[in-house]
Amino acid sequence: MKTIEVDGEVYALKVGRTAKEGSEWFGDKHESLQAQRISYPQGHSFKSHFHILNPRTIKRTQEAFIVISGLIEVSIYNTDGEQIGELEAGPGEAVFVYRGGHGVRVLDDCVAYEVKAGQFTYMSEDKEFIECGL
Numbered sequence: 001m002k003t004i005e006v007d008g009e010v011y012a013l014k015v016g017r018t019a020k021e022g023s024e025w026f027g028d029k030h031e032s033l034q035a036q037r038i039s040y041p042q043g044h045s046f047k048s049h050f051h052i053l054n055p056r057t058i059k060r061t062q063e064a065f066i067v068i069s070g071l072i073e074v075s076i077y078n079t080d081g082e083q084i085g086e087l088e089a090g091p092g093e094a095v096f097v098y099r100g101g102h103g104v105r106v107l108d109d110c111v112a113y114e115v116k117a118g119q120f121t122y123m124s125e126d127k128e129f130i131e132c133g134l
Contacts, residue, residue, distance in 0.1 A: 017092030082118025
């Protein structure tokens with residue numbers, strides 16, 4: 001795992017494709033975006049369950065890019081719009097963006113998932129563009 005941090009705050013992290021057996025959580029318990037990577041042998045099962053209605057407050061939009069094929073580069077910006085790092089991700093890897101700004105460049109034809117907490121009724125309701133960014 002590789003992180004981009006400023007003053008102890010994680011702006012983004014990259015998760016590699018190598019998985020240990022079991023469950024691995026990504027994202028601090030205080031972040032709105034969390035993920036679990038699971039790797040178990042055939043025959044493993046999880047107990048069936050419901051999730052209890054538990055309204056939450058989301059402070060900022062956070063995103064994850066999960067690469068299926070190809071290669072992307074995610075540029076990370078601080079809150080002043082200055083670039084503070086880049087994370088490349090290929091097949092089986094993911095980049096989680098928790099704060100600041102970001103831009104994505106496709107380096108090799110790709111298929112990827114972008115995941116973020118909704119609800120969105122139109123594209124511009126949660127974006128402010130960075131002048132110096134991609």
